[in-house]
Amino acid sequence: MGGFLDRLLNRDSKSAYQAKERMRMVLIHDRVNMNTNTLENLKNEIIGVISRHVDIDSDSVRIEMTQEGRQQRLIADIPLKPSRRRGSG
Amino acid sequence: MPGKVITITSGKGGVGKTTACANLGAALASDGLKVVCIDADIGLRNLDVVLGLENRIVYDLVDLIEGRCRTRQALIRDKRLPELYLIPAAQTRDKSAVSPSDMIKLCDELRGEFDWVIIDSPAGIERGFRNAIAPTDMALVVTNPEVAAVRDADRIIGLIEAEEKGPARLLINRIKPNMVKRGEMLSPEDVIELLAIELIGLVPEDENVLTGTNRGAPVVLNGKSRAGQAFRNIAQRLRGEKVPFLALDENGGFLGKLTRMIRTGGR
Ligand SMILES: Nc1ncnc2c1ncn2[C@@H]1O[C@H](COP(=O)(O)OP(=O)(O)OP(=O)(O)O)[C@@H](O)[C@H]1O
Ligand SMILES: [Mg+2]
Numbered sequence: 001m002g003g004f005l006d007r008l009l010n011r012d013s014k015s016a017y018q019a020k021e022r023m024r025m026v027l028i029h030d031r032v033n034m035n036t037n038t039l040e041n042l043k044n045e046i047i048g049v050i051s052r053h054v055d056i057d058s059d060s061v062r063i064e065m066t067q068e069g070r071q072q073r074l075i076a077d078i079p080l081k082p083s084r085r086r087g088s089g
Numbered sequence: 090m091p092g093k094v095i096t097i098t099s100g101k102g103g104v105g106k107t108t109a110c111a112n113l114g115a116a117l118a119s120d121g122l123k124v125v126c127i128d129a130d131i132g133l134r135n136l137d138v139v140l141g142l143e144n145r146i147v148y149d150l151v152d153l154i155e156g157r158c159r160t161r162q163a164l165i166r167d168k169r170l171p172e173l174y175l176i177p178a179a180q181t182r183d184k185s186a187v188s189p190s191d192m193i194k195l196c197d198e199l200r201g202e203f204d205w206v207i208i209d210s211p212a213g214i215e216r217g218f219r220n221a222i223a224p225t226d227m228a229l230v231v232t233n234p235e236v237a238a239v240r241d242a243d244r245i246i247g248l249i250e251a252e253e254k255g256p257a258r259l260l261i262n263r264i265k266p267n268m269v270k271r272g273e274m275l276s277p278e279d280v281i282e283l284l285a286i287e288l289i290g291l292v293p294e295d296e297n298v299l300t301g302t303n304r305g306a307p308v309v310l311n312g313k314s315r316a317g318q319a320f321r322n323i324a325q326r327l328r329g330e331k332v333p334f335l336a337l338d339e340n341g342g343f344l345g346k347l348t349r350m351i352r353t354g355g356r
Binding site: 014015016017019020022023024026027030031067069070 | 235236239240243244246247250269271272273274275276279282283284285286
């Protein structure tokens with residue numbers, strides 16, 4: 001069982017590791033028929049809609065695909081900016 | 090109790106569906122269960138030669154469906170295993186000669202007489218796949234630890250779910266333990282995690298599969314073959330028995346985490 005750390009450290013150079021990482025992305029996009037481009041467009045539209053109602057930190061917005069079993073989910077993390085009214089009131 | 094219909098399918102071709110069908114049929118029949126294997130790969134008949142029954146064919150699946158023979162006449166009995174039968178594919182027709190409802194009707198009849206009906210599906214997502222999946226109680230998806238086969242397996246698993254024939258079970262075939270150990274082949278854990286379905290069996294790469302096929306004798310009949318043992322284990326799991334997954338580890342184990350992963354549904 002020795003050499004676990006060694007294996008861990010250069011794991012990403014092994015072809016099986018690369019196969020797995022590539023397949024992870026490919027399968028997500030196959031399953032939901034979405035590519036990084038649509039995801040980026042979606043993110044920009046969401047930022048547009050939400051910032052019409054509330055101030056957001058648009059540079060920190062993250063939209064990610066996650067997997068639960070065979071179910072894909074879109075997770076949006078949208079940091080809000082502190083309200084300005086407090087300072088002026 | 091009516092028999093159970095199992096469909097063996099895959100996205101990519103050549104991953105081992107026909108091999109699995111012949112071997113699971115032979116394994117169940119050698120346990121005394123009555124089994125019929127149906128070759129649904131119309132136009133690309135193969136199961137007959139893998140089982141060594143090519144010289145006995147008179148009628149085929151399309152003859153049966155189109156009413157040119159009775160069911161009894163289309164059933165070819167195996168040479169070695171008296172409980173194993175084959176309904177061969179038609180060689181000179183195409184998939185459109187059979188419809189999903191034809192297959193449902195036929196399998197409903199066969200359920201009355203057989204404990205197991207095992208359908209060998211053609212590869213792909215077309216009509217032949219729909220025919221093979223329509224009557225099924227359980228779909229087994231065969232894949233190899235290789236990117237194209239895994240990707241196509243994912244497509245098929247999605248289609249099986251969409252047809253409400255899920256959940257499909259995964260059979261990973263042609264595993265090379267030494268390559269897995271070196272990190273140069275996707276491990277069973279990797280494939281299960283990617284496809285996120287329940288595992289039914291792990292079959293190693295084994296030359297005996299080819300030599301058995303050369304002779305028309307399924308490798309489960311070879312007591313020394315590791316692939317044969319793997320297929321016998323799958324047959325037992327189909328019968329509802331809990332059989333530990335083969336540690337394919339004559340040359341070093343790699344199945345440490347596996348049991349845990351299976352229990353948690355592949356995550
Ligand atoms: N575990 C194994 N070890 C070694 N060889 C194998 C193994 N499984 C299958 N093979 C070989 O792989 C080849 C393809 O197998 P098979 O015909 O069963 O695939 P298939 O999925 O039915 O193909 P098709 O999509 O064309 O119907 C055959 O030559 C078979 O002998
Ligand atoms: Mg085949």
